[in-house]
Amino acid sequence: MRCSVVAIGTELLLGQIVDTNSSWLGEQLAAAGIDSLFQVKVGDNLGRIVSTLRSTLEQTDAVIICGGLGPTHDDITREAIAEIMGVELEMNDEVALVIEQMFTARNRRMPENNLRQAMVPRGAKIIEQRRGTAPGLICPVGDKVMYAVPGVPFELYEMFERAILPDLLTRSGEASVIKSRVLRTWGDSESGLNERLVGVICELEKVGNPTLAFLASGWEGIKVRLTAKANTQQDAMKLIDVWDAKVRSEVGDIVFGVDAQTMESVVLDILREKNLTLAVAESVTGGL
Incomplete structure (x- = not known):
């Protein structure tokens, strides 16, 4: 195609x-x-x-x-x-x-x-x-x-x-299903993440499925994408879940969101869960 x-x-x-x-x-x-x-x-x-x-x-x-x-x-x-x-x-x-x-x-x-x-x-x-x-x-x-x-x-x-x-x-004519998940991280560089995940990367290179890729995204942090191929969507997501857990076990809590989540949206979700509001003022001096 x-x-x-x-x-x-x-x-x-x-x-x-x-x-x-x-x-x-x-x-x-x-x-x-x-x-x-x-x-x-x-x-x-x-x-x-x-x-x-x-x-x-x-x-x-x-x-x-x-x-x-x-x-x-x-x-x-x-x-x-x-x-x-x-x-x-x-x-x-x-x-x-x-x-x-x-x-x-x-x-x-x-x-x-x-x-x-x-x-x-x-x-x-x-x-x-x-x-x-x-x-x-x-x-x-x-x-x-x-x-x-x-x-x-x-x-x-x-x-x-x-x-x-x-x-x-x-x-x-592709019968298989391809699914991806992006883990969004903050607090380490692309090279630092690669170093932390070298064991996981070596394992993935041996099994071939899923695959892992890094994407440096400036102020959005570093994204780690897992892409799995399987006969069904459910099987593909199961594969991703397994390797998602392995990635998180190596990088800890620097994963702040998944896929389209942003740092801002995650913070707002936490505030909603706690029934809190957030007010932001750029300046309170009136330009003085």
Whole structure:
């Protein structure tokens, strides 16, 4: 299975936003044994988006499109996909209802342009939105496929893991399941962690499954990723649980979170459990 990633947004070309989505997707595809041949950025221009999608689709089996699914006039990924598929955009009433309910739940008026996010290319499958207002899309083009996901990282991550990766593996004929867990650490360097875990790493090199990788993430600390392959999701998670315990036994309490957890979210979770609140003031001098 050959895959490409297309990140959409003029802000990416101007350097106003760093494209971390493509690097994350490349990492996930590699861990799943899927070849990632291209990573392309393109601005908010319908003609150039269509041209880029056609080019990447000609050379790969699947294209993952990040961004351009929002409610504003420059969110034109849906229109580009519809042109590639040769179909019209249609209002999906179920998606529209979900968007309306999200605004109602927050006691906010819904700007009418939010319903643009419920316009779906005919023949596309919806990836339900669970965190934001824009759904993802699975769009068949002959024997190939385009996936579209929001550019907001945490929305993209969730949709990729829940819907896109399983669909890619099914299309590739890969019967096994690949699962990963990221242990987030603080308090030691990458080389220091490697030294602590040298015994675990040697064991893993002998057994071959799961695998362990380090990712230095600046102020987010060092991430330790365990990736296991098995016949079922349950078996893969059992493997990860075993080696998770071995890693923690070597590094101690410098593991502060798992997967998408951040230091801030962990602290807030602890405060909620203890029914405490937190107030933060940047300055109490009024600039004096």
